[in-house]
Amino acid sequence: MESIVKTDAGPLCESGVGVDADGVVRVLGGKRVLDGVDLQVSARGRVGIVGRSGAGKSTLLSLVAGLDDPDGGAVSVGGETSPAGRLARCALMPQRDCLLPWRSALDNAALALENVGMPRGQARRRARPLFARLGLAGSEQLRPAKLSGGMRQRVAFLRTLLADKPVLLLDEPFGALDAITRAELQECSPTRSRLSRARCCWSPTTSRRHCSSASACSCWRPVASLPTSTWTLPVTHHGAEL
Amino acid sequence: MRRAWPPLALLAAMIGIWELIVRAAHVPDYLFPTPSAVASSLAGDSGLLGRATLVTVREIVIGYLFAVAVALLIAVLLHFSAALRRALLPILVISQTVPTVLLAPILAILLGYGIEPKLVVVAVVCFFPIVVNAVDGLGSADPELVRMMRTLHGGRLAIFRRVELPGALPAIFSGARIAATYAAVGAVFGEWAGSSSGLGFVILQAQPALETARIAAAVLILSALALCLYALVSLAERLLIPWQPEAHHA
Ligand SMILES: Nc1ncnc2c1ncn2[C@@H]1O[C@H](COP(=O)(O)OP(=O)(O)O)[C@@H](O)[C@H]1O
Ligand SMILES: [Mg+2]
Numbered sequence: 001m002e003s004i005v006k007t008d009a010g011p012l013c014e015s016g017v018g019v020d021a022d023g024v025v026r027v028l029g030g031k032r033v034l035d036g037v038d039l040q041v042s043a044r045g046r047v048g049i050v051g052r053s054g055a056g057k058s059t060l061l062s063l064v065a066g067l068d069d070p071d072g073g074a075v076s077v078g079g080e081t082s083p084a085g086r087l088a089r090c091a092l093m094p095q096r097d098c099l100l101p102w103r104s105a106l107d108n109a110a111l112a113l114e115n116v117g118m119p120r121g122q123a124r125r126r127a128r129p130l131f132a133r134l135g136l137a138g139s140e141q142l143r144p145a146k147l148s149g150g151m152r153q154r155v156a157f158l159r160t161l162l163a164d165k166p167v168l169l170l171d172e173p174f175g176a177l178d179a180i181t182r183a184e185l186q187e188c189s190p191t192r193s194r195l196s197r198a199r200c201c202w203s204p205t206t207s208r209r210h211c212s213s214a215s216a217c218s219c220w221r222p223v224a225s226l227p228t229s230t231w232t233l234p235v236t237h238h239g240a241e242l
Numbered sequence: 243m244r245r246a247w248p249p250l251a252l253l254a255a256m257i258g259i260w261e262l263i264v265r266a267a268h269v270p271d272y273l274f275p276t277p278s279a280v281a282s283s284l285a286g287d288s289g290l291l292g293r294a295t296l297v298t299v300r301e302i303v304i305g306y307l308f309a310v311a312v313a314l315l316i317a318v319l320l321h322f323s324a325a326l327r328r329a330l331l332p333i334l335v336i337s338q339t340v341p342t343v344l345l346a347p348i349l350a351i352l353l354g355y356g357i358e359p360k361l362v363v364v365a366v367v368c369f370f371p372i373v374v375n376a377v378d379g380l381g382s383a384d385p386e387l388v389r390m391m392r393t394l395h396g397g398r399l400a401i402f403r404r405v406e407l408p409g410a411l412p413a414i415f416s417g418a419r420i421a422a423t424y425a426a427v428g429a430v431f432g433e434w435a436g437s438s439s440g441l442g443f444v445i446l447q448a449q450p451a452l453e454t455a456r457i458a459a460a461v462l463i464l465s466a467l468a469l470c471l472y473a474l475v476s477l478a479e480r481l482l483i484p485w486q487p488e489a490h491h492a
Contacts, residue, residue: 092393102408112394
């Protein structure tokens with residue numbers, strides 16, 4: 001199956017997009033949440049980030065995504081250091097699913113397509129076939145309030161994939177899935193489920209045990225043969241207190 | 243419908259007690275009419291009251307819709323421009339301290355004795371709660387939803403259309419429901435400042451003639467009109483915000 005979504009992000013994907021964090025410092029509320037973080041992820045690479053709760057995993061993802069700027073050091077995504085440049089290359093799946101309560105599951109999944117100006121009917125036709133793939137068939141018309149936590153996370157995941165950005169940042173994407181559903185999603189065949197052209201994929205997780213399951217995102221990508229590396233977020237003074 | 247029973251039963255009991263007390267104390271009708279006298283005025287003056295009601299309904303409905311349109315337009319402008327918000331919002335608050343009773347005669351001098359000054363008075367009293375609630379609602383979108391939109395190709399306009407505006411609808415309707423209860427009073431103030439028709443005018447004429455029952459009948463109709471407008475706005479709210487939990491509705 002060919003890549004489903006085409007946006008003007010094409011050339012980016014051809015060149016491949018890597019992520020480079022260099023001595024990143026972020027101070028929040030007077031605390032050094034990130035204190036000199038260095039991390040390189042090659043284009044087509046996948047990294048799971050491990051760190052205890054409050055270690056700064058979500059903070060780091062916001063910085064990479066271009067939603068936030070570091071107080072020290074630099075972040076670049078595909079060579080772009082400006083927040084706007086990073087924002088253009090990254091799709092972030094937030095820790096909280098952040099579905100819009102006034103939209104159906106289908107319209108939530110198709111949000112990024114509508115945001116780039118695609119008519120709603122066409123956006124729905126693109127998103128609809130993916131529901132069955134994630135075990136969501138039949139819930140297309142339901143509002144988020146009627147979905148279980150795990151279903152909501154899967155819709156949020158689809159929404160992130162459909163943005164068709166070269167870098168996927170997944171913040172504990174399958175934390176609310178039960179073990180059975182999670183295992184089912186991991187069994188997706190890599191060849192049959194090429195949903196996204198994302199080359200670089202990060203998933204913070206709270207434990208190494210979860211990391212293997214969180215890196216399940218590899219099975220939706222054409223580069224399934226690449227090993228998933230695990231990278232532990234250095235514990236700052238602040239993190240050690242927790 | 244079941245929740246309509248308690249207030250209806252209480253209302254019936256209060257009307258019954260009112261009738262009994264006024265009759266037992268032999269209060270003359272021109273001082274304080276019994277409910278039955280009000281009812282007979284409603285029936286006997288139905289032609290007069292009906293024509294007046296039509297005039298006032300027109301003032302209420304057009305003035306209210308005018309207020310909603312202007313209030314939403316200004317709220318969106320204030321939402322998009324922090325400078326405008328800083329400059330205009332204090333002035334709007336100050337404008338609310340000018341009593342409508344004083345504003346109405348000035349408007350009558352300016353705009354004449356037609357429907358226009360009444361529409362302006364209705365709009366002025368209804369406008370404020372809608373603007374304030376709409377600006378608050380538009381500004382209180384969940385920042386996490388806005389961040390999510392920004393990483394999904396969401397520009398400023400997309401964020402407004404798909405996150406801020408739908409999220410502000412409950413607040414906008416709260417303001418619109420408060421405003422609905424002001425509209426009838428606004429129309430009466432407008433008519434008192436200068437008119438030759440409408441329920442406010444009927445009240446004004448009945449007063450020197452000591453037709454107290456007719457005044458009470460007009461007031462009763464005005465309350466019913468305000469209640470109808472409130473119910474219509476609540477209905478529109480339920481239709482436009484189907485994702486809102488049912489328990490929220492009053
Ligand atoms: N806006 C903020 N102001 C102050 N402290 C913050 C803010 N955001 C996050 N923090 C703190 O930064 C630390 C890291 O948060 P986060 O990145 O969400 O951790 P993780 O995702 O690893 O659990 C936490 O201790 C949190 O309390
Ligand atoms: Mg987190």
